[in-house]
Amino acid sequence: MIDNTSNTINIVISGVGGQGVLTLAEIMARAALQESYNVRVGEIHGMAQRGGHVICTVRIGEKALGPIIDPGTADILVGFEPIETLREAKLLKPQGKIIMSTHIVYPVAVSMGQAEYPAHEKIVSLLGEITDDIFEFDAMKLALEAGSSKALNMVMLGAIIGSGFIPISKETALSVVRDSFPKRFKAVNTKAVKMGYNAIS
Amino acid sequence: MVKPKELLEDSTGKTVLLLSNEAIARGVLEAAVRLVALYPGTPSSEIGNNLTFMAPHLENFYFEFSTNEKVAIEVAGAAAIAGVRSMMVCKGPGLNVAADPFLTLAYVGVRAGMVIVVADDPSMWSSQNENDSRYYALMANMPMLEPSDPAESKSMLLEAYKISEKLELPILFRTTTRINHTRGPVKFGKIPPRPDKVSFEKEPFRFVPIPAVARERHPKLLEQIEIAKEISETTPLNFTVGEGNLGIITSGVSYNYVLESLSSITQSAEILKLGMTHPLPEKKIADFLSRHKRILIVEELEPFLETHARRIAQLNNISVEIIGKEQGFFPRTFEYSTRIVTEALCKVINCNTPINWEKIEAKASGFNELPPRPPLLCAGCPHRASYYAIRVATRGKAIYPSDIGCYTLSIAPPLETADILFDMGSSITTACGIASVTDQDVVATIGDSTFFASGLPGLANAVYNQHRICLVVLDNRTTAMTGHQPHPGTGVTGMQEQVPPLDIAEVCRGLGVKYVKVIDPLESLIDLIAAVKDMVKWTRENHAPAVIISKAPCALLSAAERRKTGVYPPKYYVDSELCNSCKRCLNRLSCPAMYLDPETGKAMIDETLCNYCGTCTYVCPQKAIKQEESA
Numbered sequence: 001m002i003d004n005t006s007n008t009i010n011i012v013i014s015g016v017g018g019q020g021v022l023t024l025a026e027i028m029a030r031a032a033l034q035e036s037y038n039v040r041v042g043e044i045h046g047m048a049q050r051g052g053h054v055i056c057t058v059r060i061g062e063k064a065l066g067p068i069i070d071p072g073t074a075d076i077l078v079g080f081e082p083i084e085t086l087r088e089a090k091l092l093k094p095q096g097k098i099i100m101s102t103h104i105v106y107p108v109a110v111s112m113g114q115a116e117y118p119a120h121e122k123i124v125s126l127l128g129e130i131t132d133d134i135f136e137f138d139a140m141k142l143a144l145e146a147g148s149s150k151a152l153n154m155v156m157l158g159a160i161i162g163s164g165f166i167p168i169s170k171e172t173a174l175s176v177v178r179d180s181f182p183k184r185f186k187a188v189n190t191k192a193v194k195m196g197y198n199a200i201s
Numbered sequence: 202m203v204k205p206k207e208l209l210e211d212s213t214g215k216t217v218l219l220l221s222n223e224a225i226a227r228g229v230l231e232a233a234v235r236l237v238a239l240y241p242g243t244p245s246s247e248i249g250n251n252l253t254f255m256a257p258h259l260e261n262f263y264f265e266f267s268t269n270e271k272v273a274i275e276v277a278g279a280a281a282i283a284g285v286r287s288m289m290v291c292k293g294p295g296l297n298v299a300a301d302p303f304l305t306l307a308y309v310g311v312r313a314g315m316v317i318v319v320a321d322d323p324s325m326w327s328s329q330n331e332n333d334s335r336y337y338a339l340m341a342n343m344p345m346l347e348p349s350d351p352a353e354s355k356s357m358l359l360e361a362y363k364i365s366e367k368l369e370l371p372i373l374f375r376t377t378t379r380i381n382h383t384r385g386p387v388k389f390g391k392i393p394p395r396p397d398k399v400s401f402e403k404e405p406f407r408f409v410p411i412p413a414v415a416r417e418r419h420p421k422l423l424e425q426i427e428i429a430k431e432i433s434e435t436t437p438l439n440f441t442v443g444e445g446n447l448g449i450i451t452s453g454v455s456y457n458y459v460l461e462s463l464s465s466i467t468q469s470a471e472i473l474k475l476g477m478t479h480p481l482p483e484k485k486i487a488d489f490l491s492r493h494k495r496i497l498i499v500e501e502l503e504p505f506l507e508t509h510a511r512r513i514a515q516l517n518n519i520s521v522e523i524i525g526k527e528q529g530f531f532p533r534t535f536e537y538s539t540r541i542v543t544e545a546l547c548k549v550i551n552c553n554t555p556i557n558w559e560k561i562e563a564k565a566s567g568f569n570e571l572p573p574r575p576p577l578l579c580a581g582c583p584h585r586a587s588y589y590a591i592r593v594a595t596r597g598k599a600i601y602p603s604d605i606g607c608y609t610l611s612i613a614p615p616l617e618t619a620d621i622l623f624d625m626g627s628s629i630t631t632a633c634g635i636a637s638v639t640d641q642d643v644v645a646t647i648g649d650s651t652f653f654a655s656g657l658p659g660l661a662n663a664v665y666n667q668h669r670i671c672l673v674v675l676d677n678r679t680t681a682m683t684g685h686q687p688h689p690g691t692g693v694t695g696m697q698e699q700v701p702p703l704d705i706a707e708v709c710r711g712l713g714v715k716y717v718k719v720i721d722p723l724e725s726l727i728d729l730i731a732a733v734k735d736m737v738k739w740t741r742e743n744h745a746p747a748v749i750i751s752k753a754p755c756a757l758l759s760a761a762e763r764r765k766t767g768v769y770p771p772k773y774y775v776d777s778e779l780c781n782s783c784k785r786c787l788n789r790l791s792c793p794a795m796y797l798d799p800e801t802g803k804a805m806i807d808e809t810l811c812n813y814c815g816t817c818t819y820v821c822p823q824k825a826i827k828q829e830e831s832a
Binding site: 017029040053066068071106129 | 216220243244246247326327350378379382383385386454458461536540556557558561562564565567568572573575576577578579580607610614784787793795796797799807809810
């Protein structure tokens with residue numbers, strides 16, 4: 001956790017189009033701004049979104065200027081899906097933190113039998129070459145328990161806050177979540193954030 | 202989630218997290234812009250997406266989604282000539298569409314401020330090329346500004362209108378993807394009132410560029426550019442920061458990478474950051490070049506600043522080493538990052554990079570054999586059904602000219618129904634070309650928004666010149682790829698008013714197409730396959746164009762509607778008793794909601810992803826895919 005704004009915290013969020021990666025990044029950045037930190041978010045829209053691999057960056061700190069996180073410079077890698085976590089693993093600093101949901105979304109190439117989805121042990125061992133600090137959990141299961149598969153990103157948000165790695169309090173995160181969505185999603189989202197938070201802490 | 206409502210807030214001094222595109226939409230208010238016209242295109246889309254929902258709440262403000270970029274720039278240009286501030290917005294290739302009026306606008310100029318926002322796309326995240334629009338400023342001799350981040354996207358926009366009015370010229374406001382789609386803190390300023398209706402004062406010998414007029418306007422433009430040069434010399438948009446023997450000239454998003462890179466290797470340098478990049482502050486640059494022995498030029502894409510710097514050095518007899526793309530220190534393709542700048546810097550000053558990127562890349566090469574996950578048609582996308590039908594009807598043997606939209610994704614297996622594409626509207630015209638010189642059947646596809654944007658002249662051409670082409674208009678009731686903007690076929694305007702929509706079938710008949718059918722691809726796939734077969738036969742026999750309009754709403758729209766109403770149709774599932782693991786559903790449709798259960802080897806539907814199109818039920822030879830009985 002940074003306690004001043006002189007260091008930049010680099011967060012990479014990787015997932016599949018439609019999982020709510022961009023929304024999570026925006027929520028985190030709004031919360032960081034509410035905590036009086038400078039922040040940058042890097043997003044890619046359009047063609048890159050259609051069920052394909054999506055990556056989004058959040059950078060917190062005084063010196064965060066550009067949107068991009070280069071290989072070897074991320075403090076945290078948040079993966080919504082196992083192979084999408086591995087795909088961006090090179091962005092992580094050695095011994096950086098990984099928060100990964102184990103719920104698999106099969107790429108079409110795998111469904112069509114053109115490629116094989118790697119075994120879970122293989123994924124974890126490759127990630128292990130970069131860091132030992134890996135937290136994995138089935139965030140989709142928690143999202144469904146919270147009331148909707150769409151709340152997956154809120155579970156991930158809870159886990160990120162719960163990791164204590166970023167300078168955003170649970171209260172700030174929850175208040176930004178409440179302000180950012182229509183009222184009818186409030187209960188599910190709040191529950192999802194709390195479940196993610198409890199899962200890791 | 203920044204709601205358009207938030208952008209309307211009259212709360213001066215408030216700091217809000219904004220995408221640069223949202224900051225530009227806010228800037229429209231703070232600059233008292235009276236009219237904005239645009240055709241949506243990623244990465245510029247969120248400017249219009251916000252303005253359309255802000256517009257109904259604003260007095261004396263007009264916003265429209267024009268039919269294309271040429272139309273938009275003409276609408277906005279005329280408004281600025283009439284005497285109100287205006288804006289046109291487009292993506293890089295959109296400025297190519299608007300190039301003709303763009304060049305003339307610089308000749309005739311404007312009476313009130315006008316800004317043309319262009320969003321280039323280095324790395325081509327969502328464009329067919331990465332053309333560098335800065336050369337348009339040079340070619341048209343139109344002044345140009347380039348912001349570096351969300352805060353500058355707004356502050357510089359306000360400055361752009363002042364410069365525009367001082368010079369009576371439009372300003373090209375050049376952004377790139379990593380500007381448009383970066384979020385950062387932006388401070389709100391005051392919202393001044395906008396003027397009411399104005400009166401168009403006639404001045405035909407300025408605004409009608411017959412040769413006699415144009416010959417006067419061109420020298421006049423050059424005079425104005427001389428004044429613009431003085432502005433460029435003195436504006437705070439062009440400034441120096443830092444000190445050191447090394448000099449760096451940069452602009453746009455690269456400025457951030459330069460600052461971060463210098464700090465990461467604790468290298469000092471004097472930076473000349475250029476916000477106004479046409480005309481350039483030549484004296485300022487000459488001074489800067491004279492102060493340093495070595496100058497690094499950091500800019501994405503073409504060596505625009507670099508070429509100018511070399512020209513200025515030569516004109517002023519300055520002996521300086523200019524380092525950029527010409528000697529291969531910087532790439533000419535794709536977007537930059539701090540890493541690219543650091544690697545070049547370290548090569549120049551001969552130091553090690555703080556991170557051993559080669560080692561990281563080597564280690565990561567083992568991860569590169571992961572199953573790919575490219576973008577693809579969404580689960581439930583009606584285009585999947587249309588393309589499946591087209592492929593089956595033509596046995597994959599026809600030529601399939603494609604167009605610009607989500608549906609270009611049909612290039613991927615197993616649909617493989619995209620064979621040629623240039624730009625918006627080219628499906629119809631390339632089909633004409635192919636049909637003229639081959640005996641092959643040609644089945645072109647075009648989206649509804651693209652049809653109105655650029656399809657009509659091509660269709661008129663096909664009718665009049667009697668080209669035997671088949672056209673399937675994929676009418677999903679929206680401009681889907683860029684974020685669901687309305688178009689003339691939807692019945693909603695940029696002002697969010699309901700108006701009578703243009704009917705695509707009627708438009709085709711009106712243009713003289715003799716064969717026009719409308720089919721819902723999700724209603725009956727069998728009928729669509731039969732219709733495509735019939736259309737192909739008809740064009741062969743009649744030597745004329747034929748059109749099928751495959752009409753069903755975008756899956757994302759229907760999904761949003763279901764979430765809103767809470768009404769869900771019965772679920773689809775695979776009856777594992779009947780499924781014989783033939784994988785036809787998976788191999789023919791590549792639907793992201795379907796997968797093979799690794800344990801049973803049978804097809805499965807992921808109900809969290811399924812969008813209820815039902816296309817798979819037609820494709821399964823075992824009839825194993827079923828819909829639950831409704832409760």
